[in-house]
């Protein structure tokens with residue numbers, strides 16, 4: 786999806802483009818002044834680079850949960866005093882998943898053979914919570930010969 790979007794954006798001039806992908810670049814720190822990001826520090830193919838950020842730009846941390854937290858802790862002012870009192874990263878939780886597979890014969894769902902024969906897929910997500918925590922039930926269905934609906 787990203788590659789498609791970048792190809793579409795590339796048709797425009799750089800000034801008009803709204804999407805760029807910067808490969809082989811590891812963001813190491815965000816420079817801040819008065820709690821606003823003014824530059825992005827990055828390692829580009831092993832070379833340090835600092836990219837200025839205009840005051841009208843928004844910086845979105847989307848580097849995955851752990852890395853975004855690490856960047857935030859490294860870049861923004863942390864709670865003074867005891868590190869145990871730091872709030873950033875304190876709500877990280879584990880995600881445990883259990884898979885249950887079931888196979889249903891197509892003929893059981895469609896005894897009259899009226900459904901199209903082309904591959905059909907479906908997905909359902911139910912979010913719930915208990916006092917102990919949150920969970921979701923994720924159901925995927927597809928006509929996969931190997932019985933792996935994720936595939």
Ligand SMILES: Cc1cc2nc3c(=O)[nH]c(=O)nc-3n(C[C@H](O)[C@H](O)[C@H](O)COP(=O)(O)OP(=O)(O)OC[C@H]3O[C@@H](n4cnc5c(N)ncnc54)[C@H](O)[C@@H]3O)c2cc1C
Pocket residue numbers: 810811812813847848849850852
């Ligand atoms: C094994 C597995 C199975 C999963 N299955 C499901 C599922 O069935 N259904 C579901 O809904 N979710 C599933 N998830 C969760 C889902 O993949 C994530 O929630 C989702 O991908 C998070 O998207 P994101 O864009 O926040 O982060 P990511 O997809 O992790 O993207 C972060 C990007 O940031 C880049 N990056 C990291 N650090 C830096 C840095 N310092 N500088 C520059 N770039 C950096 C990374 O290379 C990566 O490309 C699964 C996750 C795993 C690991």
